[in-house]
Amino acid sequence: MNHKSRILRSGLFGPKKSGKMMQNEDKVGGMKSASKPRTAVIILAAGLGKRMASSLPKVLIPVCGRPMLFQILDRLQEVAPGTRVNLVVGHQKERVIESVAVERYELKIDFTEQSEQKGTGHAVRCAMESDWGAATLKAKEDVLVLPGDLPLITGDLIRDMLEPLKRGSAMRLLTATLPDPTGYGRIVRKGKAGSVLRIVEEKDATPREKLLNEVGVSIYTFAPQFLATGVASLKNTNAQKEYYLTDLIAQAVSKKRTIETLSWESPDDVRGVNNPYELSLAADLLNARILKGHALNGVRFVSLHSCRIEPCVRIEPDVTIYPGVILEGQTRIGKGTVIGPNSLLKNTTVGEGVEIKSGTVAEESVIGNSVKVGPYAHLRPGSAVRQGAKIGNFVELKKTVIGENTSVAHLSYLGDAEVGKNVNIGCGFITCNFDGRIIDGSRKHKTVIEDEVFVGSDCQTVAPVTLKRGSFVASGSTITETVEADALAIARTRQVVKPGYAKKLRGQG
Ligand code: UD1
Ligand code: CA
Secondary structure (H helix, E strand, C coil): CCCCCCECCCCCCCCCCCCCCCCCCCEECCEECCCCCCCEEEEEECCCCHHHCCCCCHHHCEECCEEHHHHHHHHHHHHCCCCEEEEEECCCHHHHHHHHHHHCCCCEEEEEECCCCCCHHHHHHHHHCCHHHHHHHHHCCCEEEEECCCCCCCHHHHHHHHCCCCCCEEEEEEEEECCCCCCCEEEEECCCCCCEEEEECHHHCCHHHHCCCEEEEEEEEECHHHHHHHHHCCCCCCCCCCCCCCHHHHHHHHCCCEEEEEEECCHHHHCCCCCHHHHHHHHHHHHHHHHHHHHHCCEEECCHHHCEECCCCEECCCEEECCCCEEECCCEECCCCEECCCCEEECCEECCCCEECCCCEEECCEECCCCEECCCCEECCCCEECCCCEEEEEEEEECCEECCCCEEEEEEEEECEEECCCCEECCCCEEECEEEEEECCEEECCEEECCCCEECCCCEEECCEEECCCCEECCCCEECCCECCCCEECCCCCCCCCCCHHHHHCCCC
16 A cells, blocks of 8 residues: 655654653553553544535534544543644644644644545554654554544543553454444454454445444554554455454454453443534533533533533532523633523633523623623623623623623613723613724724713713713713713703694694
8 A cells, every 4th residue: 555654743742752752651540550651542533524514624523612533632631641642634634733733732742644545544554654653663652543533432431441451462442332333343253252353344244244233433452563563464355445443353363362352331432423413412412421510510400401511611519500501612600600591601701699691692701790691681702791790681792891880781782892880871872882984993992981970871972982980971862072070961952842732743733
């Protein structure tokens, strides 16, 4: 086979290559392993993922808001920070490399390019024939191989597979028993429960073999020399004309080498994602796992399964969450807070004792302690609502700070505004922050409302403008100029009353 593999960014996220490749390897899965080096990891992430029908490379497709590859790296970092990792990349490799770089993992990540996707065995061959592979062989590190499309993998599973192989073993094979094994490679054993003989891929399996429901899930730990020699001698004489990594099992058997097996009891942990349907199934499972974690940690869900919470969200105990709530990104919720039905919070920090009512949407915003928000409030990016303030129904904020104990109770829009403490904004207030002109490169202008200001109902301020401390704006005013401290501003036409005129209009007078 034609091997075009090369290291793309050797040591970019780890120490420079040198003879000293064996630092930090004193602990494996919490066990001291003085004589055995720690296990290195190859993650297969070059595939096209054609069935996903996505413009993103498959491994970057989010499951519960986080790319599946990151979920694998997250778990690996949790159980074994500092591990040497080789990511085999191909399809949209730049995008994969850049996305991983941004995450700043505490793992030593190298990349190997597999320029043509000729199968899982070929992908591993590319990694083992790279400088990274040479260093791995030299250091005699066992190699854990993981596919990039198992977002539900757990830290426990990775920890078990990182355990060094027994002396003389060629490999450790993880298997799972699935009620519906369609699509997976089947484990063929000697007799019913005898030793493993080989893995047969779905497309190559006989009808009888297809009935087997013990499967391989592309997770193995290999002795380094066995792996390097094995992948170099693979043939692609199979239904898909691919170099199958799974063929290494039959190789080990024919070489009379020991195969350790680990049968994994929770098949959900090793669910592959190969199409949008499996993606949704995986997202549901991951979400259920996340919700269970929060619930056991003291979060009360009025109805568990209608809520979606992404993995990076943090929630303190004694929080109540109503049905239909979606919490995304780096959202943080402080204790004692209640989040009402169908609210969506993204990258938003919420303090303690906050009351968020139905249908509130907040993004990139900060909500202080004891604040009340909603129902149907919209906090757009860059908004901050300080302690004790109230944002009522149908209020929209954008890049706006609302000071302590200030009230914006009904039907208002505030954009690019700075509002002080103890301010009262009446119903139907609008900061006219865009006047159609561009000043100093900006199309939006600032409104400043200082502490203790009272704005009556149905007012507008045309920015840039300032309402100084303690000033009072009469209802129905359109304010275009500074209102001085403690002044009263009235900007509306005087009322005219014509006695009896209504009767005349009705033709009665
Ligand atoms: C593979 C296994 C199958 C197992 C299943 C479990 C083989 C031959 N088959 O099948 O036994 O039950 O996983 O999930 O190994 N990849 C590359 N380069 C390639 C081909 C694939 O990097 O040339 C990567 C993919 O990006 C993916 C992983 O390897 O992350 C698995 O590839 P995929 O095509 O999904 O393999 P399956 O057909 O699912
Ligand atoms: Ca797969």
